[in-house]
Amino acid sequence: MEPIIEIKNLTKQYENGRGIKNINLEISEGDIFGFLGPNGAGKTTAMKLMTGLIHPDYGDVKIFGHSITEDYERAMAKVGCLIEIAEAYAYLSAFDNLKQLARFYPDVDYQRIDEVLELTGMSKYKHEKPKKFSLGMKQRLGLAAAILSRPKVVILDEPLNGLDVEGMIDIRKLIQKLADEEKTTFFISSHLIHDVELTCNRIGVIYNGEILNVESTKTILRNYATLENYFVSEVERNGRLSSSVG
Numbered sequence: 001m002e003p004i005i006e007i008k009n010l011t012k013q014y015e016n017g018r019g020i021k022n023i024n025l026e027i028s029e030g031d032i033f034g035f036l037g038p039n040g041a042g043k044t045t046a047m048k049l050m051t052g053l054i055h056p057d058y059g060d061v062k063i064f065g066h067s068i069t070e071d072y073e074r075a076m077a078k079v080g081c082l083i084e085i086a087e088a089y090a091y092l093s094a095f096d097n098l099k100q101l102a103r104f105y106p107d108v109d110y111q112r113i114d115e116v117l118e119l120t121g122m123s124k125y126k127h128e129k130p131k132k133f134s135l136g137m138k139q140r141l142g143l144a145a146a147i148l149s150r151p152k153v154v155i156l157d158e159p160l161n162g163l164d165v166e167g168m169i170d171i172r173k174l175i176q177k178l179a180d181e182e183k184t185t186f187f188i189s190s191h192l193i194h195d196v197e198l199t200c201n202r203i204g205v206i207y208n209g210e211i212l213n214v215e216s217t218k219t220i221l222r223n224y225a226t227l228e229n230y231f232v233s234e235v236e237r238n239g240r241l242s243s244s245v246g
């Protein structure tokens with residue numbers, strides 16, 4: 001089966017020398033891929049490159065076979081994303097925010113707006129304005145916006161930021177439901193080990209701008225019992241490798 005997202009030799013170095021180096025990944029249809037790494041590992045950088053918000057120094061990302069650098073519109077046609085803080089018009093209601101976005105999609109009607117508000121637990125705040133929302137409520141609205149057009153691929157940067165336990169469970173269930181029932185493919189970054197373990201079926205560990213390993217959650221749990229053990233082991237193994245090389 002052709003991968004839905006193909007990342008090849010993706011490299012971006014900021015002026016201060018930080019960034020990501022030579023990332024290679026293939027994501028298949030219906031995967032809930034967890035991009036796990038500590039603060040500053042390079043997750044947001046990779047996701048900004050994947051969604052064309054910044055340009056790579058080297059390498060490319062293909063989504064449904066279309067290059068993000070050469071054929072941006074086609075590559076992004078079936079992609080929904082939420083990168084960094086969810087932006088919304090502070091003085092428009094949650095519903096009106098989504099209505100603004102819906103203008104770009106001919107087949108998104110008011111019923112669909114209500115549907116995504118319901119799916120993300122935001123129906124009761126439908127007529128309230130984001131200026132009064134908590135971080136968790138803004139995240140939920142951002143997620144509602146990301147899935148509004150029924151995208152086949154959803155790219156989410158730290159989607160659980162600011163959510164309480166109930167919120168995390170709700171959003172996890174929503175992600176799994178969309179992956180199961182609609183074969184939506186998810187690419188999710190997180191530094192929350194426990195949540196990645198519960199949500200994702202494949203996991204890539206990123207550390208210091210490089211991918212250390214990619215493995216199915218099942219295999220990780222069979223061999224290491226917990227994702228935390230695996231993560232520590234991968235980081236240590238890599239540390240030893242780089243020190244022995246250096």
Ligand SMILES: Nc1ncnc2c1ncn2[C@@H]1O[C@H](COP(=O)(O)OP(=O)(O)OP(=O)(O)O)[C@@H](O)[C@H]1O
Nearest residue numbers: 014016018019037038039040041042043044045046
């Ligand atoms: N615009 C920028 N200019 C210079 N350096 C940057 C820039 N953006 C990010 N960096 C650096 O690149 C590295 C990767 O940052 P990035 O935001 O991609 O990490 P992250 O894994 O998303 O971290 P977090 O979990 O904290 O959001 C960090 O060392 C960061 O300081």
